[in-house]
Amino acid sequence: MSSLDARELEAFLALADELHFGRAGERLYVSQSRVSQLLRSLESKVGARLVDRTSRRVRLTPLGEQLLAGLRPAFDAIVETIEEVRDVARGVGGLLRIGFQGTADDQIMNAVALFQSRYPDCATEIVEIPFSDPFGPVRRREVDTAVVLMPVQESELVVGQVFSRQPQSLAVPSRHPFAKRNALDAEDLAACSLIGVHGAAPEYWRRAQAPAATPGGVPISTGPSVSTLQEGLALVQADRGAMLLCHPTADYYGRRAVTFVPVTGLQDSSLALVWHRHHETARTRAFSQALAAVADAG
Structure with missing residues (x-):
């Protein structure tokens, strides 16, 4: 096979994402005709059509789907490796986007401050991610790493520092009988209707935030579901x-x-701090190490 050109692979991947030659060209900052040229060159090296194009739509052929399945993780790994080597060569720089659920508490902000003091050439963005979709922003690369509520059972995510391990609190109206208690037992939850979480969060995670039964097996009534803490x-x-x-979160959102x-x-x-195992940099x-240092000091 003739030597492959990285530009041909980039064009194919962009077209597979966009299924539109014009948008693929905009994404790569080249013309639509250039995308077509790169695709034809790749198809000639493969020896078969990878994309079917009509006047109405663009779609991958079965062979194109097969190529995409194998190429995407390999190409992403190459890009990440190059970025990692570049980071090492120039020190940790660029931009780190950190997601969080609910509130960025003192430990998170102290870790950000420590990270910034260690790596002044790396900018940070603190991004609130949906309570109802804790893992989606990391998968979609909207953030580089995220602080999420445990548990985490996603095979493609790396669980880094686990911190802020503390008893849970039950939020009740101040006029509720439980509001006069100093503490509750888990079995008391059977007398409540628990507000749950709906959205893209997996079932095991949603059940951890709003269990269906007490540890003793007594059913807990299911209340309405929400997508945000504020709701x-x-x-x-x-x-x-x-x-x-x-x-x-209870401390942060305290209200009369x-x-x-x-x-x-x-x-x-x-x-827990999590990131995608194929997008680690x-x-x-470095941020995981900063968070671990803050958690250990606390």
């Missing part, structure tokens, strides 16, 4: 249900109309 707390305030929250009562007998809540590793 959940608004429903708590309106006496539509109660909501389990991690301790930092809602009381947060510690719950014993449940697994402690904890936060020197920046993500």
Whole structure:
């Protein structure tokens, strides 16, 4: 086979994503005709058509689908390796986008400050990610790494530093009988209607935030589902249900109309730093180390 050209592979991958020659060209900053030329060159080297194009739509052929499945992870790995080597050569630089759920507490912000002091050439962006989609932004590369509520069972994600392990709190209206208690037992949840989470979060993660039964096996009523913490707390305030929250979030969202009562007998809540195993860089590793240093000091 004639030697492959990286530009041909880039054009094919962009076209596979966009399924439109014009948009693929815009993405690569080349003309539509240049995308067509690069594709024809790649097809001649492969010896078969990779894309079917009509006046109405563009789609991959079965052979194109096969090439995409094998090429995408390999090409991404090459790009990440080059970026990593470049980072090492010039020190950790560029941009690190850090996602968080709910609130960026003191540990997260202290880790960001430590990271910035260690790597002044690397800018950071702090991005709130949807409560109902904890892993999607990392998968879609909207952020480079994210602080999310445990548990994490996603095979493609690396779980780095786990921190802020503390008892959970139950958010109830301040007029609720539980609001007068100093603490609750997990079995008390059977008397509540728990507000859940809907959206793209996997079932195991949603059940961890709103269990269907107490540890003793007593069913817990299912309340309304929300996609944001603010929606959940608004429903708590309106006496539509109660909501389990991690301790930092309870502290941050404290308000007179809602009381947060510690719950014993449940697994402690904890936060974890995660990133995609195929998109790991020197920046993500350096931030993980900064977060570990802050967590150890705390």
